[in-house]
Amino acid sequence: DTAVSQTPKYLVTQMGNDKSIKCEQNLGHDTMYWYKQDSKKFLKIMFSYNNKELIINETVPNRFSPKSPDKAHLNLHINSLELGDSAVYFCASSQYPAYEQYFGPGTRLTVT
Amino acid sequence: KQEVTQIPAALSVPEGENLVLNCSFTDSAIYNLQWFRQDPGKGLTSLLLIQSSQREQTSGRLNASLDKSSGRSTLYIAASQPGDSATYLCAVSPTGANSKLTFGKGITLSVRP
Numbered sequence: 001d002t003a004v005s006q007t008p009k010y011l012v013t014q015m016g017n018d019k020s021i022k023c024e025q026n027l028g029h030d031t032m033y034w035y036k037q038d039s040k041k042f043l044k045i046m047f048s049y050n051n052k053e054l055i056i057n058e059t060v061p062n063r064f065s066p067k068s069p070d071k072a073h074l075n076l077h078i079n080s081l082e083l084g085d086s087a088v089y090f091c092a093s094s095q096y097p098a099y100e101q102y103f104g105p106g107t108r109l110t111v112t
Numbered sequence: 113k114q115e116v117t118q119i120p121a122a123l124s125v126p127e128g129e130n131l132v133l134n135c136s137f138t139d140s141a142i143y144n145l146q147w148f149r150q151d152p153g154k155g156l157t158s159l160l161l162i163q164s165s166q167r168e169q170t171s172g173r174l175n176a177s178l179d180k181s182s183g184r185s186t187l188y189i190a191a192s193q194p195g196d197s198a199t200y201l202c203a204v205s206p207t208g209a210n211s212k213l214t215f216g217k218g219i220t221l222s223v224r225p
Contacts, residue, residue, distance in 0.1 A: 058212075090156065101158065102158060103156040103157070105154060105155040
């Protein structure tokens with residue numbers, strides 16, 4: 001059974017489009033995260049939710065909006081996509097904040 | 113602002129060698145430190161997590177140590193195998209139960225048969 005899953009795995013779209021990436025965890029964790037890994041492989045946190053409440057909101061453009069309908073899901077919606085948004089986006093979860101984090105397989109977003 | 117450094121960026125060793133991967137961080141006020149493995153095109157797999165009050169953690173051929181006061185951690189891999197080839201990242205979590213992990217850029221390890 002996949003612990004943290006993301007869909008889609010690959011996403012190719014044009015500039016200006018709006019897209020969403022979905023994440024689900026079946027570990028029963030309270031906390032979920034979104035990370036961005038850029039072309040230089042540097043991994044940086046974007047958002048974190050605990051019990052559906054936003055607890056970390058890094059300096060990301062407000063075109064990025066996370067949504068947590070329940071504890072097991074954290075989706076990422078991106079408006080007006082730009083070339084610089086091309087990256088791999090990882091979802092992760094942990095039992096509680098600051099506990100061991102488990103990562104999904106990533107979504108490779110390519111904006112053309 | 114916390115900064116995590118992993119040097120060298122890449123390492124190539126022959127199979128069977130014992131090796132040490134280094135990680136340093138600038139702010140010693142950490143809650144825990146986590147080592148991850150990332151295979152090409154894949155997500156991150158958690159290897160070991162060390163709480164700030166601990167000195168080391170072991171899992172199989174892996175041993176991670178933490179010296180919080182000096183801002184250093186090492187990941188020791190015993191009897192390396194080609195299957196250990198991957199990128200190894202360390203990440204620190206700050207005190208205050210803030211779950212914001214700060215990552216190093218990783219060390220890409222290649223174990224030659």
